[in-house]
Amino acid sequence: MSIMKRSFFIICLLFLFSFFLRAQTSDYKVVFDLTSKDTMNHKAVIRWLNEISKSTPTADLEVVLYGQSLDMVVKNKSVVADEVARLAATKNISFKVCAIAMKNNNISPPELLPGVKIVPDGIYEIITKQKEGWGYIKAIR
Numbered sequence: 001m002s003i004m005k006r007s008f009f010i011i012c013l014l015f016l017f018s019f020f021l022r023a024q025t026s027d028y029k030v031v032f033d034l035t036s037k038d039t040m041n042h043k044a045v046i047r048w049l050n051e052i053s054k055s056t057p058t059a060d061l062e063v064v065l066y067g068q069s070l071d072m073v074v075k076n077k078s079v080v081a082d083e084v085a086r087l088a089a090t091k092n093i094s095f096k097v098c099a100i101a102m103k104n105n106n107i108s109p110p111e112l113l114p115g116v117k118i119v120p121d122g123i124y125e126i127i128t129k130q131k132e133g134w135g136y137i138k139a140i141r
Contacts, residue, residue, distance in 0.1 A: 028052075028059035031129040034139040035067030039079045042072040045139050046083045049093055059092065062129065063139070066098035066122030070105050073097055073116045081113055088115025098122030 030052070032045055045063055052059050071077040073084055073095055087093045095116045102108070102118065109118060119125045130136055 027133070028056045029129075029132075029134040030059070030061055030137055031126055031134045032061070032063045032137050032139045033126055034063055034065050034069040034072065036140060037068035037071060039071075041139055042069070042078070042080050045072075046080045046087070048137075048139075049087055050083075053087075053090070053093065060134075061092065062094045062096060062134075064096050064098070064119070064122045064125050064129075066101040070097060070101055070107055073113050074107060074111050075113055078113060084116070085114050088113070096122070096125055098125070 032048070034041065034045060036042075049061055049063070052061060065073060072080060075081065078084060084095060088095050095113075096119045097112065097116055099118050099120050101122060112118075126136065
């Protein structure tokens, strides 16, 4: 094999290796769309977040709440309050509540659990994440 062919072959192998290495370390980013008041759905989202963060600790996960789902992140109403506060304290898991839904449900910022953030529009937050390449899950069991 000539030096030119050997060099070309090595370059091709390096390219393929870097391609496969990048494929193995692709970003894991998921936005969960939650509109349900059903506490079973709230518990399911918590379970999914725990399972994903255990299997892929570097995964970026976001739960966007609007519609009737706000009780999940409201003090004295949430059946998963401790879990939400614990998960929201991690750097790669966030809970974001729609300001429009808060207004429609007469909920003020001090009523939210610690670590929960407010976004101007929940649907726009989801669309923005999708444009950034995040996966999308409609949280319904």
